[in-house]
Amino acid sequence: MKLHIAVAAALALGGFASISRADITGKVSLDGKPPEMKEIDMSGVKECSAKHPDPVTEQTVVADDKGNLANVIVAIKKEEGKDLGGEVPSQTAELDQEGCMYKPHVLAMMAGQDFIVKNQDEFLHNVHSLSTTNPPFNFGQPTKDDGKKVEPMKAAEYFRVKCDVHPWMSAYIGVFEHPFFAVSKEDGTFTIPTKGLADGEYTLTFWHEKYASDDANLPTEKITVKDGKAEAKHTFKQEAAQADQPASNVKDVVLASSTTAADENSQACPLCKMEKVTPAPTAAAKVAAAK
Numbered sequence: 001m002k003l004h005i006a007v008a009a010a011l012a013l014g015g016f017a018s019i020s021r022a023d024i025t026g027k028v029s030l031d032g033k034p035p036e037m038k039e040i041d042m043s044g045v046k047e048c049s050a051k052h053p054d055p056v057t058e059q060t061v062v063a064d065d066k067g068n069l070a071n072v073i074v075a076i077k078k079e080e081g082k083d084l085g086g087e088v089p090s091q092t093a094e095l096d097q098e099g100c101m102y103k104p105h106v107l108a109m110m111a112g113q114d115f116i117v118k119n120q121d122e123f124l125h126n127v128h129s130l131s132t133t134n135p136p137f138n139f140g141q142p143t144k145d146d147g148k149k150v151e152p153m154k155a156a157e158y159f160r161v162k163c164d165v166h167p168w169m170s171a172y173i174g175v176f177e178h179p180f181f182a183v184s185k186e187d188g189t190f191t192i193p194t195k196g197l198a199d200g201e202y203t204l205t206f207w208h209e210k211y212a213s214d215d216a217n218l219p220t221e222k223i224t225v226k227d228g229k230a231e232a233k234h235t236f237k238q239e240a241a242q243a244d245q246p247a248s249n250v251k252d253v254v255l256a257s258s259t260t261a262a263d264e265n266s267q268a269c270p271l272c273k274m275e276k277v278t279p280a281p282t283a284a285a286k287v288a289a290a291k
Contacts, residue, residue: 022228024192028072028184028206032238034063040168047123048100048166058168059105060210068188069236071106073174073207075181076192077220078156084178086196088112094147095161095171097125102161102171106209108181109173111154116147124165131159134175158207158215172209194228201225204232211236 037057042048062070078084093109095102098120109115117127119141128138134153141148153175163169174181180197182190202225205218212218223230 022194024076024180024194024204024223024225024230024232026074026190026232026234027188028069028074028190029067029188029233029235030061030063030069030211030238031067031235034061034065034067034069035238037061042100042166042168045100045166047121051099051121056099056101059101059170062105062186063188064186067235068186069208070184070186070188071104071172071209072184072188072190072234072236073106073108073158073181074184074190074192074232074234075108075174075176075205075207076178076197077203077205078177079203084180084197086179089179092116092147094118095127095173097121097127097141097163097169100125100163100166100169102163102169104171104183106172106183107174108176108183109153110176110179110181111156112152115150115152117141117145117150118147119143119145125169126164127161128164129159129161129173131157131173133157134159158213174207194225194230197225197228199225199227202230204234206234206236208236 037060039055039057042052042056059071076084088110092114093107094116095104095107096118097103100121119125122143124140124142126138126140129136131137131153133155134157135151137150139148153173156175156177158172158174161171161173180192180194182192184190202223204221204223206212206220207215207218219234219236221232221234223232
């Protein structure tokens with residue numbers, strides 16, 4: 001009997017501890033109706049189109065009808081000369097490729113954190129980072145791969161990752177010098193663990209591919225962390241993005257569908273020739289062929 005009581009007490013204590021865990025929580029939303037995303041034309045690569053019986057749309061803005069906004073990187077702003085503390089996450093950061101799409105579309109990690117790239121498809125993908133502060137990486141994965149190790153990132157930076165074989169494939173990575181960051185989920189919520197973070201006043205930054213990609217001028221919200229807890233909300237305005245212009249200042253953000261024929265010729269894919277894979281034709285190429 002005493003044993004049962006002790007076990008019940010331990011379970012109750014554990015449940016209470018999990019409920020009362022200290023975190024920074026909140027939600028990111030979009031003011032107004034989300035823009036309609038264009039369908040991705042994979043018809044030029046039968047292996048890719050075969051993976052998707054239903055149309056696939058671009059992931060520039062992922063929001064529901066209530067305006068809950070996904071793929072926003074939320075992070076504590078590191079003030080110059082101040083150390084936020086915290087340890088490098090033990091969990092490995094993972095970028096996957098499935099159905100000729102990157103998963104996740106937006107990934108956040110800490111400098112020094114283990115990092116791998118997977119390939120769920122049975123055919124060639126090329127993983128090409130466009131980092132400028134961190135060492136760039138550019139390699140092919142000819143078939144399924146449970147995880148290729150990538151050299152850990154070394155400094156804070158936002159950058160794009162693309163596939164030179166399938167030009168619509170695009171992902172973004174945010175690197176931080178501390179572990180206090182998160183990416184908003186499909187319901188717009190985010191949770192930033194505060195283990196190792198001292199109580200006090202902090203500033204949260206909000207990065208988004210379309211609405212806030214200039215890392216020198218990201219929107220912010222002030223928070224007060226007490227007993228390891230804080231809450232924050234942020235709403236992006238539709239007018240924050242310029243129509244018909246590349247929304248992100250991350251290097252080489254223009255999607256394949258908007259490249260010119262001249263650009264296409266200048267962006268040859270050596271891996272395509274090596275593996276006898278033909279890259280998907282761009283819109284410009286299709287128009288040229290029709291003429």
